[in-house]
């Protein structure tokens with residue numbers, strides 16, 4: 001299954017078009033999908049799960065390694081808020097691959 005997803009990611013530009021409606025609805029979604037989806041499929045983003053601090057770190061890395069334009073704080077904050085809210089660290093224990101509802105109540 002994982003290989004299948006990777007092959008789809010490699011399949012090309014048509015796949016790379018990301019539609020905000022495919023991702024969890026929360027403030028900042030349109031901005032995040034438009035910006036992060038401009039270079040790669042937003043699915044590459046949605047497949048990760050991190051805390052806000054970790055998202056921040058990985059975006060710094062993206063700037064250094066992948067020529068992502070540095071965003072002003074005003075632009076970056078809503079995107080980080082969205083990422084942290086919509087794609088938090090995956091629940092530990094299960095190790096279940098695939099989609100988990102990011103808004104499900106947590107114990």
Ligand code: HEC
Nearest residue numbers: 035036037038039040044045048059062066067068069079
């Ligand atoms: C200027 C282009 C560009 C922009 C804008 C961009 N990225 Fe990336 N990103 C890349 C490249 C290049 C890669 C690595 C190549 C690949 O895996 O497709 C990458 C890879 C990634 C990965 C995978 C890292 C891994 O460990 O496999 C994540 C997660 C990611 N980007 C998140 C984001 C997020 C979140 C944003 C928006 C805030 C964003 N990117 C915006 C160019 C960009």
